[in-house]
Amino acid sequence: MSAARLVIRTTIASPNPVFTLMSGCTLATTSASAPASESAADMVFTFASPSEDFYNQAKNIRQIDVYTISGNMGILAHHAPILNVLKPGVVSVFESDENTKTIFW
Structure with a gap:
């Protein structure tokens, strides 16, 4: 595994962090309460390595799928x-406009 550090962060249209993913190999999430009126499209997503930002505060994200030692994992808003x-x-990365982008790290 590369020594590069990978960071993925999603939040729900609020300042509270909902999801932080760091390779060095730890995936950690915290819960944030959000109004029921917010939809999956309200998820804010940042995905970066030390050398490149793939997504920075993107708001058009529906779902993110990642590989973990316990299997594949899909992440949605309000998870x-x-x-x-x-x-x-x-x-x-599944975007709101039905586009899917894949990033190998």
Whole structure:
């Protein structure tokens, strides 16, 4: 595994962090309460490595899929808190306009 550090952060249209993912191999999430009127499209997403920003505060994200040691994981807005270890692989980002982008790290 590369020594590069990978950071993924999603928040729900509020200042509270909802999801932080760091490779060095730890995946950690925290819960933030959000009004029921917010939808999955309200998720704010940042995905970066030390050398490149893939997404920076993107607001058009529906879902993110990542690989962990316990299997594949899909992350949506308003998800439950979780802690897991990442595996190198493809990160799939599903945008609101039905486009899907894949990033290998």
